[in-house]
Amino acid sequence: MSTVAANAPGAAGGGLSDVAASEASLRRFLHGLPGVDAVGLEARAATLGTRSIKTSAKAYAIDLAISMIDLTTLEGADTVGKVRALCAKGRHPDPGDPGTPQVAAICVYPDMVATAKAALAGTPIQVASVATAFPAGRAALPVKLADTADAVAAGADEIDMVIDRGAFLSGRYMDVFAEIVAVKQACLRADGTSAHLKVIFETGELQTYDNVRRASWLAMLAGADFIKTSTGKVAVNATPPVTLLMLEAVRDFRAQTGVQIGVKPAGGIKTTKDAMKYLVMVNETLGDDWLSGHWFRFGASSLLNDLLMQRQKLTTGRYSGPDYVTVD
Amino acid sequence: MAKNKKTETTTVTEPVRTSGLFAYAPAPESPAAAGDIAGSYGHFIGGEFVDSSGSEALKTVNPATEQVLAEFAQGTDEDVDRAVKAARKAFGDWSALPGSERGKYLYRIARIIQERSRELAVLESIDNGKPIRETRDFDLPTVAAHFFYYAGWADKLDYAGFGRNPQPLGVAAQVIPWNFPLMMLAWKIAPALATGNTVVLKPAETTPLTALRFAEICQQAGLPKGVVNIVTGDGRTGAALTSHPEVNKVAFTGSTNVGRSIARQLAGSRKKLSLELGGKAANIVFDDAPIDQAVEGIVNGIFFNQGHVCCAGSRLLVQESVHDEVLDALKRRMATLRVGDPLDKNTDIGAVNSAAQLARITELTDAGEAEGAERWSPSCELPSAGYWFAPTLFTGVTQANLVAREEIFGPVLSVLTFRTPTEAVEKANNTPYGLSAGIWTEKGSRILWMANQLKAGVVWANTFNKFDPTSPFGGYKESGYGREGGRHGLEAYLDV
Numbered sequence: 097m098s099t100v101a102a103n104a105p106g107a108a109g110g111g112l113s114d115v116a117a118s119e120a121s122l123r124r125f126l127h128g129l130p131g132v133d134a135v136g137l138e139a140r141a142a143t144l145g146t147r148s149i150k151t152s153a154k155a156y157a158i159d160l161a162i163s164m165i166d167l168t169t170l171e172g173a174d175t176v177g178k179v180r181a182l183c184a185k186g187r188h189p190d191p192g193d194p195g196t197p198q199v200a201a202i203c204v205y206p207d208m209v210a211t212a213k214a215a216l217a218g219t220p221i222q223v224a225s226v227a228t229a230f231p232a233g234r235a236a237l238p239v240k241l242a243d244t245a246d247a248v249a250a251g252a253d254e255i256d257m258v259i260d261r262g263a264f265l266s267g268r269y270m271d272v273f274a275e276i277v278a279v280k281q282a283c284l285r286a287d288g289t290s291a292h293l294k295v296i297f298e299t300g301e302l303q304t305y306d307n308v309r310r311a312s313w314l315a316m317l318a319g320a321d322f323i324k325t326s327t328g329k330v331a332v333n334a335t336p337p338v339t340l341l342m343l344e345a346v347r348d349f350r351a352q353t354g355v356q357i358g359v360k361p362a363g364g365i366k367t368t369k370d371a372m373k374y375l376v377m378v379n380e381t382l383g384d385d386w387l388s389g390h391w392f393r394f395g396a397s398s399l400l401n402d403l404l405m406q407r408q409k410l411t412t413g414r415y416s417g418p419d420y421v422t423v424d
Numbered sequence: 425m426a427k428n429k430k431t432e433t434t435t436v437t438e439p440v441r442t443s444g445l446f447a448y449a450p451a452p453e454s455p456a457a458a459g460d461i462a463g464s465y466g467h468f469i470g471g472e473f474v475d476s477s478g479s480e481a482l483k484t485v486n487p488a489t490e491q492v493l494a495e496f497a498q499g500t501d502e503d504v505d506r507a508v509k510a511a512r513k514a515f516g517d518w519s520a521l522p523g524s525e526r527g528k529y530l531y532r533i534a535r536i537i538q539e540r541s542r543e544l545a546v547l548e549s550i551d552n553g554k555p556i557r558e559t560r561d562f563d564l565p566t567v568a569a570h571f572f573y574y575a576g577w578a579d580k581l582d583y584a585g586f587g588r589n590p591q592p593l594g595v596a597a598q599v600i601p602w603n604f605p606l607m608m609l610a611w612k613i614a615p616a617l618a619t620g621n622t623v624v625l626k627p628a629e630t631t632p633l634t635a636l637r638f639a640e641i642c643q644q645a646g647l648p649k650g651v652v653n654i655v656t657g658d659g660r661t662g663a664a665l666t667s668h669p670e671v672n673k674v675a676f677t678g679s680t681n682v683g684r685s686i687a688r689q690l691a692g693s694r695k696k697l698s699l700e701l702g703g704k705a706a707n708i709v710f711d712d713a714p715i716d717q718a719v720e721g722i723v724n725g726i727f728f729n730q731g732h733v734c735c736a737g738s739r740l741l742v743q744e745s746v747h748d749e750v751l752d753a754l755k756r757r758m759a760t761l762r763v764g765d766p767l768d769k770n771t772d773i774g775a776v777n778s779a780a781q782l783a784r785i786t787e788l789t790d791a792g793e794a795e796g797a798e799r800w801s802p803s804c805e806l807p808s809a810g811y812w813f814a815p816t817l818f819t820g821v822t823q824a825n826l827v828a829r830e831e832i833f834g835p836v837l838s839v840l841t842f843r844t845p846t847e848a849v850e851k852a853n854n855t856p857y858g859l860s861a862g863i864w865t866e867k868g869s870r871i872l873w874m875a876n877q878l879k880a881g882v883v884w885a886n887t888f889n890k891f892d893p894t895s896p897f898g899g900y901k902e903s904g905y906g907r908e909g910g911r912h913g914l915e916a917y918l919d920v
Binding site: 152 | 760866
């Protein structure tokens with residue numbers, strides 16, 4: 097992942113460098129983005145959802161999906177033992193089949209980063225930490241920055257921050273922008289490298305597709321390396337239309353600036369069938385360039401076991417069952 | 425055979441490479457799901473399958489493979505006469521039934537269609553060439569919905585706005601095209617039966633199989649004999665049917681030329697006539713349009729059903745200020761269209777329905793190119809057997825170009841530009857047709873203004889090719905007259 101150049105705030109070319117010069121220019125830009133027709137967007141996502149992924153395509157997609165998972169535990173009840181178990185699962189998702197790919201990352205709260213880091217030592221699996229007063233983001237900026245810096249210091253490879261939805265919804269786009277820029281700064285390590293920054297919009301709270309498109313561009317302009325739908329902690333999390341819209345946003349951003357941004361739908365993606373639909377959207381909207389764990393992630397916990405059961409079915413020709421995959 | 429193999433590979437900005445890492449394995453629907461296809465078919469007259477009085481037989485082929493699927497009878501004047509007499513005989517009892525009883529039969533037909541929808545969808549794909557994704561997700565649901573909808577009207581005709589106890593016309597002669605064989609059948613038969621008429625229907629000569637299968641459904645539903653009669657054959661059979669003196673109503677969907685000749689034939693007679701003919705619809709994209717969804721709408725407007733759609737958005741009118749942006753996005757999207765085996769569940773564009781239609785598309789597009797319009801198709805491999813035409817764009821098109829005026833009835837889009845809403849309206853209306861139009865803008869007031877100015881029977885706003893049984897469909901000018909669907913669709917079959 098170190099080969100991937102990080103997005104830098106204000107680094108966007110393509111004539112976008114002045115966009116965030118003022119509150120007014122930022123607002124003008126975000127409100128000048130093409131509108132989103134909800135019916136059309138949902139229809140397109142639904143049509144892509146009817147693609148029939150069989151045999152060799154299914155085998156490829158299952159392994160790809162496993163390698164894209166940010167295997168997540170974000171519970172108040174998390175313990176060192178639970179996190180270690182999750183890390184073991186991420187390293188060997190199917191102990192019975194060493195050919196099974198490893199997951200992309202383990203996603204935890206900041207205080208579990210050190211534990212996860214130690215448990216994953218020697219593997220390419222990343223440690224992602226949520227930060228910035230996840231999931232609500234309702235804390236003062238210094239608290240959010242301290243939260244971030246703490247996770248980075250503990251060894252987090254990736255930071256999943258939440259935006260200030262209150263500021264966004266009340267039209268204070270510059271506040272949201274500045275906060276992302278500040279968190280990005282806090283991702284810097286002493287050696288000059290930087291943790292990768294994923295920016296969570298909580299699309300279920302932004303509600304409208306126009307808002308999601310604006311939030312996507314706002315975050316990309318502010319230096320996000322990944323844009324992410326949801327925390328998994330509200331009623332509506334990732335949906336195919338919202339994710340499709342964000343895929344279109346990263347596509348257009350690269351076309352305009354040359355900078356490639358990743359996308360992470362999170363929450364509510366539980367089945368292989370769901371995952372296939374997302375991969376089809378990536379495939380037909382962005383193509384090969386995004387078809388890897390570098391550029392597309394699933395924020396999920398129960399998804400992995402369903403993928404493993406489907407994988408076993410493809411290998412053995414029989415459905416196994418929940419007792420043939422490990423609970424963590 | 426003239427096969428279009430021209431696949432230019434002009435570079436699209438930021439192409440989506442979908443053929444690489446994640447290649448979809450074949451996902452074919454089973455042809456066996458279509459059920460048994462007989463070696464040869466006669467007509468369906470008086471509730472039974474009967475042989476033709478003549479010996480001439482036609483063949484229907486699978487346009488994706490050119491394999492013969494079945495032989496069917498070329499209906500003679502005598503066959504037509506027999507069918508009309510059977511319909512006449514059935515008319516008395518059928519029209520005397522209480523509307524609620526007629527409704528029961530229609531509900532039953534609708535339910536059987538739903539139950540047998542997979543079979544019908546596969547059969548339709550095989551006979552027509554359209555992708556299974558469309559027959560499964562669009563044609564069959566719409567067919568069933570149409571029967572359900574008109575079943576509901578059967579006992580409520582007093583409240584349809586045509587006065588108390590409106591009367592049926594009698595025997596309806598119905599001639600339908602090959603582009604949506606079963607759906608066109610539903611649009612014709614459902615309102616006719618709901619209002620108490622009996623029918624003789626002639627399916628198109630390249631796509632008779634689902635109509636003949638529908639005849640079996642009529643038997644399964646226990647529909648009284650003679651209420652629905654199906655006579656197969658080519659234009660000669662159609663002419664014999666529409667000119668039959670005992671027919672009270674003629675409903676035709678097809679080309680403007682044939683529609684014109686039917687209108688001439690019927691002039692001075694007491695037959696009621698409704699025509700649904702050609703189109704050259706404008707799909708108008710303003711600079712404030714939701715671009716991604718507009719591109720989907722453009723693609724759906726012209727490449728749906730291989731462009732074999734009378735209301736296809738075959739002229740893209742795009743505001744000059746977003747021309748390049750829209751065209752780039754459109755080409756990028758077109759590069760992801762999957763052309764091929766209609767029975768593969770991932771196919772977006774299937775086979776052209778017939779060799780004759782392929783020849784016509786080829787001729788018109790070649791003429792367009794010769795006139796100087798710039799032609800573009802994404803690089804795509806077309807199967808070696810069957811009738812195929814790659815999705816095609818013409819840019820630099822003006823109102824004077826052939827490809828902007830003639831109905832091509834294929835996957836061919838002509839791109840024109842405009843500067844102001846007034847110019848968009850002028851160009852959109854500057855056609856002898858007037859079946860449909862599309863408007864793409866985020867500005868609601870402009871949608872309403874445009875819809876009032878456009879001389880088109882259907883105006884879609886921020887969508888395209890949406891159909892619903894509750895909504896009337898029909899044209900202005902040379903696109904025909906009369907409406908199908910909705911309450912309005914009842915009028916064509918009532919003596920009002």
